[in-house]
Amino acid sequence: MTNQAIVAGVGMIKFAKPGASDSYDQMGAAAVRDALADAGLSYDDVQQAYAGYVYGDSTCGQKALYHVGMSGIPIVNVNNNCSTGSTALFLARQAIEHGIADCVLAVGFEQMQPGALGSHWLDRPTPFDDFDAETDALVGNGQVPLALRYFGGAGKSHMEKYGTTLNDFAKIRAKASRHAANNPLALFNKEVTEDEVMAAPMMWDGVMTRLMACPPTCGGAAAILCSESFAQKHGIDAKVKITAQAMTTDYPSTFEAHDMMQLVGYDMSKAAREQVCEQAGLDIKDVDVVEMHDCFTHNELITYEALGLCAEGDAQKFIADGDNTYGGQFVTNPSGGLLSKGHPLGATGLAQCYELTHQLRGTAERRQVEGARTALQHNLGLGGACVVTLYQAA
Template sequence: MSAHVMVAGVGMTKFAKPGQNEPYTEMGAAAVRDALQDAGLPYDAVQQAYAGYVYGDSTCGQAALYKVGMTGIPVMNVNNNCSTGSTALFMARQAVESGVVDVALALGFEHMKPGALTSHWDDRPSPFDAFDAETDDLVGQPEIPLALRYFGGAGKSHMEKYGSSMLDLARIRAKASRHAVNNPLALFRNELSPEDVLESPTIWGGVMTRLMACPPTCGAAAAVVVSEAYAKKHGLNTNVRIAGQAMTTDYASTFDAHDMMKVVGYDMTAAASKQVQEQTGIGIEDVDVVELHDCFAHNEMITYEGLGLCPEGGASKFIADGDNTYGGKYVTNPSGGLLSKGHPLGATGLAQCYELTRQLRGTAGSTQVEGARTALQHNLGLGGACVVTMYQAQ
């Protein structure tokens, strides 16, 4: 990356259970207003906008943004499954970095329904057909919803390869709850013990309990990114810059390896992490705080290794040593992550950006990681795409 791109403003709504949320138009507009206020910019300063959501009709992005202003700017609607929010940020960052615009807005929102994720299109090929077929072959368990089989299967693969356990997964979920207690925007703020997690209803014997899965959630988040020159000219906050960013999609190994860890994006994660480190010259050992895609405790466990936070097969020790929390090597998901904060698909990546921007500014309040200077974000979507972003405090 050549030109510096600054995160001038961030905004986020409190996440809510389906049915307890405002419409997506109101949530999206609220997040944008907060991000603009944080940046100290009016809406008419925005030159392009990228609006991300998964479950919605065409031009939902315009519907949300028109609540804030109607200035005739290009609005691009983005859908990249659970990595949608970070994809919107990726595109906004590219627009600024390339010099096409000085100010771009990334917005993500989701207005979800209760229950497991389902497809709304049954009269055409599904983008998950190949993933489903591989999961059927490797996992079976047709009575279990597919998302649970994807990530539960990945965790089961890790257990069989490296000897990780249900206790490791329970410790991850308990850690998420401890962090969320301090986050007023998190959906679930009750602290859990590993025993609470293990004793919650069983979804898949020996593999998953209910508390190891994130809940369907509604919410919105937004970020305003600007060129460094524009920020300095207009006296904007230049405390946080995007030092590097990479997006990867699936490799042949997703299916050829016949391993559920690969099916759910392990190789995409590893490649994106490597690319960002090479772009920036910043090693993973220099990272202070991480927001990663913990849609299931199982995915957090394998992502430690995919990102390089610990060696392959080293997740159990990493967890037992407390290297994933305050006082350890990398404070992971200080927000409470998807497991406790919630996972409104289109908003997730930008909610991660919100948390990490505040961490690097030193304004994260009770979730603050002391002395945080470098932050790493990981946002994953099956089907598939993975976005890894490195932020640095100026």
């Protein structure tokens, strides 16, 4: 028998542009304090902690958490590229479910630098050597930054297969801005129209404009998970539970399919969603609200299909019918997503947890999805790892 993990508390600070934020340790500590306050707990109640970040030296987790307390508990530092925050959550959930601990903290933070992502270790092979070689073979265009080539290339593949247009990606960005207008913690709150997205500077001719990419961002977010018995003992609101969760890494198809959609994790996402639905005994149609990894509009579009929100090749119709927003089949990224909220790599997965917890509590204010009781989270990192988490309200 396993224990079910309760989301006891969540915390998040407003994300900021590089150079305009506090240092990583201060951001992480602030998010943890917010999560503790939300749960009504002290740091002394926490029995283990998992700290996620991508860009930083060893034991940054200790540096951040020591601002909150020094209780001698195990602190594990986690790095899984853009899925780092959800990986920390995955480990915390496992500790609760298997009875290793009754109260576990997951925190993610990132102090980003301006500009495109790049490698910091140039004297050794990178984890992306194989991905880069496949991208060179499939799309070339070596003057474009790699992350843009990866996801722009995936969008280009979808366009060639199914007739998707640049306007479809623009509609996703406009939708994200409408949602973010109601999120005080989003980096960008200004609404933009489809025409404005299309008129933005072209980063890859015919494939992507500047507004179709998420910005480099700094921030922190945290979640405290506990067992049901701990929640009962401490008078914690046990309304929101993690009922299923799966992490997948790359399959042979990532490279063997010779398709950019596969290279950026389509099969990882699909398999993780299938595992989660099987664990929970639910159909994807039972989900009310989804926070997904929209680092580029292109990735949100192909993820609609990977998660089964619509059939393969039907994303264009799904968008046109408004089935990705309020009043449609699924509300996707009510927070504004990475496109508007920002993407501090280590914090992103836990910021998604923050949003969905408030949605299921009914405390998301102007972003509230009416009657939301089942929520799905999708967090993807190339190299690669994908974490899909299913939450339900009691």
